[in-house]
Amino acid sequence: MRLPRHRTHSLRAKLTLVNVVLLALGIALATGVSLFGLRHYLLDAIDRELTASRQGLERAALTLHEVESLSALASIRDKLLPEYAGAGTLPRPETIFVAIGPEGHPVTFGGMAPTERQRELAAAAGDPHALARSDAIDTLRLDGDPYRAVGASLGDGTTVLMATSTKAVHQSMGRALKVDFAFGGLLLALLAAATLMGARRTLRPLEDMVETASAIAEGDLTRRVPGRHDPVTEIEQLRLALNSMLQQVESAYVTRERSAAQLRRFVADASHELRTPLSAIRGYLQLYDKGMLGEPAERDRALSRMTAEADRMSRLVDELLTLARLDQRPRLRLRPVDLSRLVRDAADDLAAQQPRRPLTVRAAGAMVVQGDEQGLRQVVGNLLANVRCHTEESAPVRVGLSRSAGGEVRLTVADDGPGMRPEDADRIFDRFFRADGAGAGTGLGMSIVQAVVESHAGTVTATGTPGRGLTVTVTLPPRRGGEPAGGRASAAEPAGRAAEAAGPATEPAAAGGR
Template sequence: MHSLRARLTLVNVALLALGIVAAAAVSLMGMRHYVLANVDTQLATSRESLERMGFTMKQIEYLSELGVALDKLSPGSGDTKGLPSADSVFVAVGPAGKPLAIGTLEPTARQRALADAVDDPAALAASGDPHDVTLGGTPYRAVGARLKDGTTVLLATSTESLHSGIKKALKLDAAFGVVLLGLLAVLTMLAAHHRLRPLEDMVETASAIAEGDLTRRVPSRPDAVTETEQLRVALNSMLHQVESAFETRERSEDRLRRFVADASHELRTPLSAIRGYLQLYDKGMLADPEERTRAWGRVNAETDRMSRLVDELLTLARLDQRPELRLRDVDLSRLVREAADDLRAQDPLRPLTVHADGPLLVRADESGLRKVLGNLITNVRVHTPPSTPVTLEAERTAGSVRLRVTDEGPGLTPEDATRIFDRFFRTGGGAGSGLGLAIVRAVVTAHGGEVAVRTAPGAGLAVVVTLPVGGEGIGGPPAPGPL
């Protein structure tokens, strides 16, 4: 009874039952009204004839004698509880409402019953409206008429056939209604089972997904109604989003585990070196001043390395939170020329070519762009020989600006090129923390831009950064502190 099919069936059956009851009531009331109208018309015609034709008492006596004689010829005329089934009754009554004996003929039981059934014959005659009376358990319609000499007569016609017909019609309607209700219940159950099959498919799909099958989808049906098909499409779209979100979460968790493992590994090396030198110093094994100086130098170097690694990790963590950038108009050409000056100061023997003439404004976070340029140049210095030529370029394209840092170094294999922006990735286990290019990509992504590489073994490496001029696509919840 709690299923949707059962409730739909109950609702349909209840509505049909109400309709059948209403239709039967209207039809029976109409039939009763029509038959009673015919009976009342006949009684009214007889009443008007009696009053209009002005019958004399002799005529009334003759009619009464004839009526009594006919009444007595019927079986059971002396039993008021089992009166004969005559259709019409005629009786004359006195002022007290008692039936009058006409001549030698006494009123019959039916005539007495009619006189007793009418409380005020004079009032009935004066009103002229038919009234319902019961004679020996049989329903009648009665009217009164006043003759020319003041005598009151009562006329009654049986309506038993009407009530019998109504009972038969009611039984027929009830039987037919029961058959219709049963047929409707069966058809509704079958139709509901067929129409609700897509919902059962959805339940099966949801159960399968709850058991771990995230690839399960609700199958389509050719005869599905519009609302069910819309629900199926929406549910499949939601399941696709859930599956994508679950896969993204798994990838994020996997990246986080690798990130934590790599960070732990990178921090373990300087910490181990610092701990080793401190133990040597604590045990007095660094008695020679030169050895102490060299040890303290190594401790400071490892401390600086660990400090840079922590700073880079904090920078990546902030970028992962999509920080609110401090945007303003920045001259990218000026930043490129300043980065070139820094490279000349740090590596004066390296051939350097700069193509960044004239102002090239872009709406961006200046500190972030400086970090991008600094990391790209540091990547060139660390991973290429000092004599390797480097080219820095900045140019405007349709709706964006492009920054390109190109070296003519050894280049990368296709496998390494696909992982160059991964965190803690270092080609051949080389120097550096492996976070520089990861920070570059994070900063560029935060600006709504793109970064790509073009490289091949022996063909050098070109890193291309594309940024929107107006900062389109930049947004996200604010994070504390600058990049």
């Protein structure tokens, strides 16, 4: 099936066409108004001259006999035909006179017999006596040429017809129309050229947008619409909005690719971590199935190893489930939590597990934050478990808790262990990441710390130097709903204090990351 083709039109061509049509209409309207005014002005001048001649003849009260007794016809014509006022450079129009007797026929006037042209004028006038009585100005045609005619009555009943040709008026109007058409055509051509050039310059940013969109469609997500020296406000707003959208699209694409890569690496790491205990359990079961564990001590050892691997796999699955739930951004049960109490509880647990480790806790007084107690307890426990699993028991540990001037609560866990390289410190919160030489652990403990802290709108950072230990800093936002509770924590106290409230602390997950 062949799809119908849609005709496309250039926006520049449409703008040019609209401007040209509008200007053409304006020129046509202006030409019509000017020609109408010119015609009215010229005809009015002719009518005034005819009216003045008729009034002058009637005021003279001459008879036909008195007119013929005059010696000079030229003086009579000068009296009847004064100079045209305001005619400018226009040629003097043709004027015809004819005397009509009482019987209605042309008669001798000024000693001259009626000419054929005068007879045609008398015939075209119809009733010249009625025309003279009405004082009206009539429009006649002689041999196709237009004339304006009036009638004047003499003292003896003779009527004089006077007609002036208006052919010059129409010729002047025709010349003016040609000039207007020529000038208007030139204006239209100049407007079309200027509109095309201006539209091309103005719409160039749209062409840049098309080029940018085409480049992005081909895979270049870094392309942006360039700016111009003298941008149009609306197009500049569109450019900024489009660039902002493209930035969001690129960020979303990069985030999606990074998330997809992390997911693939996460699945691969999880499969590898789960395969190790499963392989061990399967191996011991095969040994048992083949009867190779004949001694009770060997069977007990195999059962102990399978139980340990099953526990390890259970902890790994629990941590994966915890991360999966945190990734879904669950709704936390936020309430006031004394973070200093959680720190002392976790420090007591570490002191009980490693009594010979030097441990210093600076968390005197209450330090209340708005958060989920179980999640925050897991954060503190995982940080200390990370120290316990990856440092020697003789390495000192310092736990500090303080509040900034802005109300933020800052938890710091620092040790004097082997430390790590800066590039490893940047990846310590990656899932299943373990630095070279790391000991036990699943590699998920620090990932859980980051997920829980971010769910509380906080931040967590790690800085380390090989041979100089590792420092992890957790920053939580100020408590909402009033003045932050709690005072400064400055006095150092040894580990071993009993928990002040709540039940026993839960065993933290084995933290990984070193």
